[in-house]
Amino acid sequence: MWRGGAVGLFCAGVAGQLGKNILVLDHAEILGENIRNSGGGRCNFTNLHSSPVNFLSLNQHFVKSALARYPSAEFIKLVAAHGIDFHEKHQGQLFCDDSAKQIIEMLFAECSKGKVTIRNPVTIKSIQQEGDLWAVATDDGLEKSRAVVMATGGLPVPAIGATAYSLDIAKQFGLNVIAPRPALVPLSFTAETFGNLNELAGLSIPVRIAAGSKGRRYGACRFNEDLLLTHKGLSGPAVLQASGYWEEGEPIHIDWLGAIERPGGFNCDELFNNEENRVKLSETILASVLPQRLAKAFADQRGLTGRKWAEVSKKDRQALKELLTNWSVKPAGTLGWKKAEVMLGGVDTKDLDGQTMISRKNRGLFFIGACVDVTGHLGGHNFQWAWASGFVCAQAL
Numbered sequence: 001m002w003r004g005g006a007v008g009l010f011c012a013g014v015a016g017q018l019g020k021n022i023l024v025l026d027h028a029e030i031l032g033e034n035i036r037n038s039g040g041g042r043c044n045f046t047n048l049h050s051s052p053v054n055f056l057s058l059n060q061h062f063v064k065s066a067l068a069r070y071p072s073a074e075f076i077k078l079v080a081a082h083g084i085d086f087h088e089k090h091q092g093q094l095f096c097d098d099s100a101k102q103i104i105e106m107l108f109a110e111c112s113k114g115k116v117t118i119r120n121p122v123t124i125k126s127i128q129q130e131g132d133l134w135a136v137a138t139d140d141g142l143e144k145s146r147a148v149v150m151a152t153g154g155l156p157v158p159a160i161g162a163t164a165y166s167l168d169i170a171k172q173f174g175l176n177v178i179a180p181r182p183a184l185v186p187l188s189f190t191a192e193t194f195g196n197l198n199e200l201a202g203l204s205i206p207v208r209i210a211a212g213s214k215g216r217r218y219g220a221c222r223f224n225e226d227l228l229l230t231h232k233g234l235s236g237p238a239v240l241q242a243s244g245y246w247e248e249g250e251p252i253h254i255d256w257l258g259a260i261e262r263p264g265g266f267n268c269d270e271l272f273n274n275e276e277n278r279v280k281l282s283e284t285i286l287a288s289v290l291p292q293r294l295a296k297a298f299a300d301q302r303g304l305t306g307r308k309w310a311e312v313s314k315k316d317r318q319a320l321k322e323l324l325t326n327w328s329v330k331p332a333g334t335l336g337w338k339k340a341e342v343m344l345g346g347v348d349t350k351d352l353d354g355q356t357m358i359s360r361k362n363r364g365l366f367f368i369g370a371c372v373d374v375t376g377h378l379g380g381h382n383f384q385w386a387w388a389s390g391f392v393c394a395q396a397l
């Protein structure tokens with residue numbers, strides 16, 4: 001018995017085709033909404049390079065078994081077998097050429113092949129264990145089965161029906177839940193820390209970003225990705241990636257020049273110590289390595305606009321170098337569940353068997369997909385986790 005999001009439908013299709021009798025129950029009017037909205041409508045359905053290093057979890061080894069048994073290559077084969085054309089965008093990210101709807105249609109077709117019964121919208125009222133069976137009371141009657149698979153996803157996007165139901169059921173049956181937190185989410189800043197950068201909303205620039213640190217919940221990260229300035233703060237792939245590692249009260253670090261591609265890397269001293277630059281205006285020098293609007297904003301911030309480089313004191317140059325290569329700034333917070341793509345935390349992997357996704361505490365109770373304390377990096381890894389965890393669960397039912 002299931003829920004009908006990405007992992008629920010996928011797992012149901014696989015299990016049905018293994019000859020299992022499957023019923024999918026979901027409270028949503030329309031199934032697969034998270035898939036439909038994903039990847040800008042084209043669904044970044046997996047990543048060619050998906051591997052355990054692309055996941056955050058208190059137990060980093062937990063994903064290994066499922067990912068090894070159902071790697072991205074397997075899902076790509078399935079997509080190709082359904083005649084869905086796709087392309088690689090960036091760092092192994094695979095998107096449908098046409099529409100995310102094709103992935104939803106594929107999942108329904110797989111369910112249909114496995115003679116899966118899908119019932120929605122249905123409200124689940126309670127789940128109880130009755131001897132060897134599970135009794136699921138719904139507003140459409142009582143269902144009994146040998147196994148229940150919880151696949152209600154994470155908390156992002158409450159507007160399309162996200163709930164904490166899997167986490168509630170986990171707690172009801174004695175499993176630990178790691179406190180959930182939004183991730184792959186833009187970060188907000190106070191006016192004081194952000195200064196004049198809010199005037200640059202819409203500007204995107206490749207940067208090197210770092211967040212977290214050793215000993216923190218998910219350790220430290222470093223990404224070379226695009227950063228987007230917005231009215232509320234920072235977004236874009238760089239910041240979304242870093243948001244999972246960032247902890248409240250801690251700074252993030254941005255090297256605005258770190259993603260400049262030069263053989264041997266870019267050395268800031270080239271810019272600062274170049275004799276030819278002495279007679280140039282500060283903002284002109286900055287604009288040789290940064291977008292013009294950002295160069296102007298930095299020069300304004302430091303009171304350097306209109307000043308020749310030769311007139312800038314050593315101390316000011318040092319401060320500018322620090323700003324350009326290691327801007328250490330404390331976000332005020334995240335934009336929350338409404339804007340998050342994924343959830344950090346969830347059902348504690350300590351209480352699950354990574355080979356089957358079954359609860360170690362209850363016979364016949366499984367947790368798969370985004371409700372588990374496994375969160376992927378941006379780039380198709382979250383769907384890959386859904387497919388992999390759904391696949392191993394289906395084999396074990």
Ligand SMILES: Cc1cc2nc3c(=O)[nH]c(=O)nc-3n(C[C@H](O)[C@H](O)[C@H](O)COP(=O)(O)OP(=O)(O)OC[C@H]3O[C@@H](n4cnc5c(N)ncnc54)[C@H](O)[C@@H]3O)c2cc1C
Nearest residue numbers: 005006007027028038039044152153165369370380382383
């Ligand atoms: C805007 C956006 C874009 C994204 N883009 C990508 C992307 O391109 N690539 C990628 O890898 N990941 C992406 N993600 C993340 C990805 O969508 C999730 O990781 C994935 O959908 C998780 O699958 P799931 O089946 O566990 O949960 P979901 O797909 O969220 O499915 C959960 C299902 O459970 C149902 N449900 C919830 N509560 C109840 C209840 N109480 N009773 C009955 N049913 C219930 C819901 O109706 C839903 O059908 C994106 C997420 C967002 C929000």
